[in-house]
Amino acid sequence: MHKSIYFILALLVSCSHHGLEVPPSKDRILSLWKEPNVDLKELNENEKAALVLKKAKKDNYQNCFDLISLSKRNDFPLSKLATLKSIENCDLPEEKLVQIWQQEDEIPNWLKKRFNEVSLELANKHSLVDYQAKFSLKVIKDKRLQKEREEVLLAAISSAKRAKNIEALNDLTEKLYDVAPRYNKVITKENIYSVARDFERNRSFKKARNLYTKIIRYRNYTIDEKVKAWNRLRLSHKIERDKKTYLKETARMVSFLKKYYRKNRNSKVHHYLVDSIITLSRAQWTEHMRSKAERTLKDLNKRYNPDNKELAKSYWLLGSMRLEAKDFKKSRYFYEKAFELDPKSENIAWSLGWNLYTDKNFNEAKKLFSRYVEENPDTQRFRFWLAKTHLHLKENDEAEDLFKEIISIDPMEYYSFLSHLELNKEIDPIDSFDEITALEDTTFEWLYSLGEIDIAKDYLKSMRRVWKGEKRIASLPLYERVGYYDAMISQVYSIPSEDRKDLLLENPTFAFPKPFKQEVEKASKKFNVAPELIYAISRQESGFNQHARSWADAFGVMQLIPEKAKVLGQRYKIPYKDHYDLFTPKTNVLLGASLLGELQKRFNGKFPLYVASYNASGQAVKRWYDERFDGDFIEFIEMIPYAETRKYVKLVLRNFFIYKKMNAEDDIVFNRSFFTSES
Numbered sequence: 001m002h003k004s005i006y007f008i009l010a011l012l013v014s015c016s017h018h019g020l021e022v023p024p025s026k027d028r029i030l031s032l033w034k035e036p037n038v039d040l041k042e043l044n045e046n047e048k049a050a051l052v053l054k055k056a057k058k059d060n061y062q063n064c065f066d067l068i069s070l071s072k073r074n075d076f077p078l079s080k081l082a083t084l085k086s087i088e089n090c091d092l093p094e095e096k097l098v099q100i101w102q103q104e105d106e107i108p109n110w111l112k113k114r115f116n117e118v119s120l121e122l123a124n125k126h127s128l129v130d131y132q133a134k135f136s137l138k139v140i141k142d143k144r145l146q147k148e149r150e151e152v153l154l155a156a157i158s159s160a161k162r163a164k165n166i167e168a169l170n171d172l173t174e175k176l177y178d179v180a181p182r183y184n185k186v187i188t189k190e191n192i193y194s195v196a197r198d199f200e201r202n203r204s205f206k207k208a209r210n211l212y213t214k215i216i217r218y219r220n221y222t223i224d225e226k227v228k229a230w231n232r233l234r235l236s237h238k239i240e241r242d243k244k245t246y247l248k249e250t251a252r253m254v255s256f257l258k259k260y261y262r263k264n265r266n267s268k269v270h271h272y273l274v275d276s277i278i279t280l281s282r283a284q285w286t287e288h289m290r291s292k293a294e295r296t297l298k299d300l301n302k303r304y305n306p307d308n309k310e311l312a313k314s315y316w317l318l319g320s321m322r323l324e325a326k327d328f329k330k331s332r333y334f335y336e337k338a339f340e341l342d343p344k345s346e347n348i349a350w351s352l353g354w355n356l357y358t359d360k361n362f363n364e365a366k367k368l369f370s371r372y373v374e375e376n377p378d379t380q381r382f383r384f385w386l387a388k389t390h391l392h393l394k395e396n397d398e399a400e401d402l403f404k405e406i407i408s409i410d411p412m413e414y415y416s417f418l419s420h421l422e423l424n425k426e427i428d429p430i431d432s433f434d435e436i437t438a439l440e441d442t443t444f445e446w447l448y449s450l451g452e453i454d455i456a457k458d459y460l461k462s463m464r465r466v467w468k469g470e471k472r473i474a475s476l477p478l479y480e481r482v483g484y485y486d487a488m489i490s491q492v493y494s495i496p497s498e499d500r501k502d503l504l505l506e507n508p509t510f511a512f513p514k515p516f517k518q519e520v521e522k523a524s525k526k527f528n529v530a531p532e533l534i535y536a537i538s539r540q541e542s543g544f545n546q547h548a549r550s551w552a553d554a555f556g557v558m559q560l561i562p563e564k565a566k567v568l569g570q571r572y573k574i575p576y577k578d579h580y581d582l583f584t585p586k587t588n589v590l591l592g593a594s595l596l597g598e599l600q601k602r603f604n605g606k607f608p609l610y611v612a613s614y615n616a617s618g619q620a621v622k623r624w625y626d627e628r629f630d631g632d633f634i635e636f637i638e639m640i641p642y643a644e645t646r647k648y649v650k651l652v653l654r655n656f657f658i659y660k661k662m663n664a665e666d667d668i669v670f671n672r673s674f675f676t677s678e679s
Contacts, residue, residue: 023445023449024046024050024449026448028050029054032051033054049070052067053081053082056085063089071086083100087100087119094126094128097126098128101119101131110461114458116139124155129160129168133172145547146201153175153176160172181195182195182198182199182202187211192215193215193228193229195211196211199211209236212233216230216256226256226260227276230276239552239553243287246283250280251280254280257269257273258273274306274307277299277304278310278317280296281293284296285641297317301314308341308342312338312345315338319331319333319334319351319352319355323351323358328359338351358635362392362393366386380409381415384406384419387406399422400423403422403423412504412505412658414651414653420670427657427668428661429663430508430662430664433507434506435507436476436477436510439471439477444456444460453482457482460478464491472495476488476491479491480510485545489543490543509662512655512658514535514659516538516589519589520535523590526593527596529593529596532656532663534558534596535655536655536659537592537611537614538589541554541558542558544557546588555579556582556583557588558595560588560592565591568595571594572590572591574594599613599618603621605676606633606675607675608636608649611652612649615642615648624640633675637650
């Protein structure tokens with residue numbers, strides 16, 4: 001029988017079966033799949049349907065007939081998957097493919113990613129240029145990496161050129177320029193910034209800087225465009241880890257804006273100038289030039305008349321620099337001036353209170369901390385340091401009550417773990433995890449049992465906003481089963497706070513999973529780094545998203561930068577070719593653990609130092625330690641000048657103890673030696 005006639009007959013099959021319910025188990029499907037001579041008469045309807053989908057393969061006429069029959073069953077939740085597998089594995093005639101493509105609106109959202117990919121392969125196979133273009137444009141929407149999107153578009157452009165299909169060629173080329181502007185050889189005023197930015201993202205820094213420089217120098221660009229280019233120009237050096245040039249270019253930007261302001265005295269240019277001077281002072285301070293940074297700010301305040309918000313920021317920075325120098329009197333002076341200008345700023349209020357605390361002016365610190373806690377009852381930071389202030393004033397009962405209150409408010413939070421330490425109270429392990437009754441969803445169960453994990457993830461993604469309330473919580477085990485960890489964590493934090501708090505107490509696994517177990521165990525043993533620490537860092541860096549890429553060009557699960565990865569790869573004989581390798585957990589976790597091991601040794605097992613240096617530079621952390629450490633690591637953490645790094649150390653410590661609680665069989669001792677020994 002001729003193929004096309006065969007499939008026409010198959011499509012005319014009339015189905016009158018009983019409804020298909022919950023699928024056979026994954027193990028049952030696998031055993032049927034591996035069995036060479038299955039007697040179909042002995043199988044029920046569910047098992048037959050599962051076997052048809054599982055055994056789908058190229059050019060098997062009987063299987064194709066069964067797939068097409070199954071695709072016609074409206075009672076089957078995966079009927080459209082059967083349609084997809086029929087076009088993927090059966091040699092359907094072009095007219096039938098086109099007919100299916102013209103009815104693509106019937107394909108559910110969760111299946112469209114796979115449908116588009118398969119359709120593109122078939123369009124390529126049959127040289128159907130219009131459909132190649134159509135599905136290329138659809139496929140790239142689901143590609144995470146720019147490189148992958150480029151490859152799809154370049155292949156389609158090549159086909160359109162060969163077919164001399166001008167319309168398709170124009171559409172595809174336009175999209176390529178949108179996805180990867182650096183391919184556009186015609187540089188215009190409208191596209192020059194996007195082309196430069198794309199070169200920068202692809203680490204072609206010299207080409208990017210040449211274009212940024214043109215924007216800065218040429219007269220026909222606005223001040224907004226020039227400042228935007230200046231910021232990318234200087235930041236490109238920071239991304240390349242050339243801090244000296246980054247500082248130099250930041251200073252050049254300030255000089256440029258000063259000259260521009262002399263000729264164009266308007267509020268917009270003034271704002272850009274003031275902001276750039278504050279940025280320069282912070283960069284100078286970061287690069288160990290505190291005196292120069294202070295002069296920069298004082299010159300700003302004297303010559304350029306910043307507005308109240310800008311002046312408050314300037315005074316706050318001056319206060320922070322004086323605090324670092326342990327000049328408490330001058331520091332307090334600047335903080336108070338900042339507070340007068342911006343009394344609603346939590347950051348300024350905290351800094352003033354911290355100045356009072358570190359200057360041992362505990363009565364004044366108590367007043368400020370108390371007032372802030374009364375006005376903002378959710379702030380654990382102020383509550384914890386109010387308790388510490390009570391201790392210094394020998395008000396032990398008040399301090400103990402506050403520490404207990406902190407633990408009761410949220411036992412899984414940074415200041416809660418510190419409160420255990422202050423109370424000499426051991427941290428309880430999680431003896432048993434309360435099971436969550438998983439949401440019953442037939443479509444998901446069929447996809448999972450058939451091993452269609454990627455499609456199951458797409459299904460969960462499509463249902464994210466559909467499932468609400470109890471259903472949202474009940475969906476979490478489904479995310480866990482298919483290893484969709486970053487989305488699972490996101491789902492947890494979309495749950496209302498009180499429900500989320502109860503959930504994390506009963507079963508923190510959904511917010512603190514332990515994926516990539518083999519990779520973590522191998523890396524832990526090889527580099528003598530606690531698995532809880534690897535998980536704590538990975539959880540904070542990427543939420544276990546192996547495709548993550550940060551603004552600072554760090555990649556993968558543990559967010560490695562390419563330059564450091566290359567050095568570590570050579571040093572420890574870990575295969576590494578380029579930054580795309582960092583998207584592979586096997587490589588990324590090994591490299592990340594090797595870096596953690598090095599930092600632990602460099603900082604003699606001092607937890608706040610080696611964790612901070614994973615986020616910031618080791619040189620900066622050493623300087624902070626030399627200048628700010630006064631015998632108490634808890635105080636030192638609060639004095640880390642980079643807000644991002646300060647928050648990072650706190651959250652990694654929190655993560656670490658949550659993973660400890662999940663792994664421990666006995667109570668966990670947490671004392672001050674923790675901060676000075678390898679964890």
